[in-house]
Amino acid sequence: MPDTNQLFTLDRLDPQVVALHEGMQAQGLVSADPLAMPLHEARAAAERSHVFLNRNAPAIRTEEIEAAGPAGPLRLRLYRPPGGEGRPLPALVYFHGGGFVVNSVDTHDRLLRLLAVRSGAVVVAVAYGRAPEHRFPHQHDEALAALRWVARHGTSHGLDSGRIAVGGDSAGANLALGAALAARAPGEPRVSFGFLFYGMFAHDFHTPSHRRFGDGRYGLTTARMRWYWGQYLGHGETTRDPRAAPLLADLSGLPPLLLLAAGLDCLRDDSLRLAERLAAADVPYDLTVYESLPHSFASMTRLVEAADGAVTRAALAVRRHLGT
Template sequence: MTNAKPDPEVLAAQEQFQREGLAAGDVLTQPVEEARAATRRFQAWLNQGGPQVASVTEHVLGTTPPLQLRIYRPAAEGPLPTYLHIHGGGFALGSLDALDRWKREIAAEAGMIVVGLDYALAPEHPYPAAIDQVLAALRWLRDGATEFGVDGRRLAVGGDSAGGNLALGALLRLRDAGEAGPRLGAIIYGMLSAAHDTPSHRELGDGRFGLSTAKLDWFWTRYLPDAALRQDPAAAPLHAELAGLPEMLLQAAALDPLLDDTLNLDRRLTAAGVPHAMTVYPGVPHGFIGQTAVLEKARAARAEVVAALRRALG
């Protein structure tokens, strides 16, 4: 990591974002509502273009607070395999519109239903509100979403950053409850541990590539007001026993203080005998997958997700 440098495409994209006056919200310098608004503006720009899908439907589950889902259906007949994706944002930022273009691309290319969700955010709703909502969404997709064309026997779940934490946590809870769960988990630069003394934090945590150790500490503190929960496998799933999980796909960004979370998860899945694949994408920072309009490596990562979904779900 000592020679970590952004790809030329990343540098060009960052210059373009600066010209457009766009940046993800910064919780260290902005009130959380301002940071959320800035993040929404940035994501709206990234979401421009991309494919159309046959239908986009919204549905609300009666959780506390209520959970809004967005269901992207491709032009395909019959009950379809379905992928639930959980957005990132440190448990505090992001919305139902996060990765909208990416989710349309996945639906169109995989020929599957893709579902996004607007889970409850911290600090207003700390742990376990979000993970409880993710579990409610997975159980509904498995057992009660046939009217939307969902084949509840062929599910996958994934998430990026904090969403990767929630996806892994949900898989663990379903396993522990002895319930039928998804056939595939996709963990994309997951925010899996509150330990910030790793090599990737020491080398990449200063914020020069966007995400910083200080921001991650802010996120963890708001998500887990009880500091003791930082060691709890239910909240920080890198500490959990991993045997018995389904097939996993791991993706990481080389210029990311969270890189070691993925590398450590890879090692622990191997030790637990869980089938999985991992790709570290060089030259790109945390958050890169949403930039398919401008980054070839974002498109390559998307293609890898599509291929894994097809293999796992048919």
């Protein structure tokens, strides 16, 4: 395992990511590693780090909603783009990353605001239950419940329930893809588009990207991914359930998808393999690998131009597909 103080100093990494990490270190911020600290401390570290990352976010109106979930109330936060008053706006249902274990709607606040402003859609951010307090299929069921809320109750909150996109990063990309798959069933809300940042799509740690980047030299480790999956799935025989591992699902009938992968990421090949399966299923997709960026780059928009450009690309794709 490389020295954690040297994780972000390798030549292949975008220099702005190196500078960002150095700035965080200068402020005494540490990585949220649940393998190196108790879980409550890792969650607190993630929240503190994202306060730094979220500075200077656009000031837009938000609304807190309590919706009916599969096992109790489900908290949603609506981010409204400017200039949309007086007419129904499309909805982008977004699921944050964090291995199903850490992070929150708050850690992703800047990203969510940017997506709303740049897409022209209302971002419906889902505060799903985290593992290990809640385990699969709880999160999958809450993701589908969020879509159903938009379809059934969105109009009373200024949403156009006929124009819905999904998005997510890492574990959230897993939930976004799983929700889009579930939404193909008769009577479920229609999803028109989806974008997926560096998703974790299968319980597989033997890909070339895990072998190449799983030691943590660019941040995320294979060991941490194994632990996240364990917290999410528990000890049941669920590793091949397509609701948990959507890479294994029948992908036919999905809406167009935009895949945005990190080149320096042990999860890179999850996106590459998903692209291959989408092509085989005749699902329209677009794949971009950001070769000099690590996992979690969508949270680095304040200081990393390439990350900001990737978020803009996702937002403009939403705008194009939802007609905003």
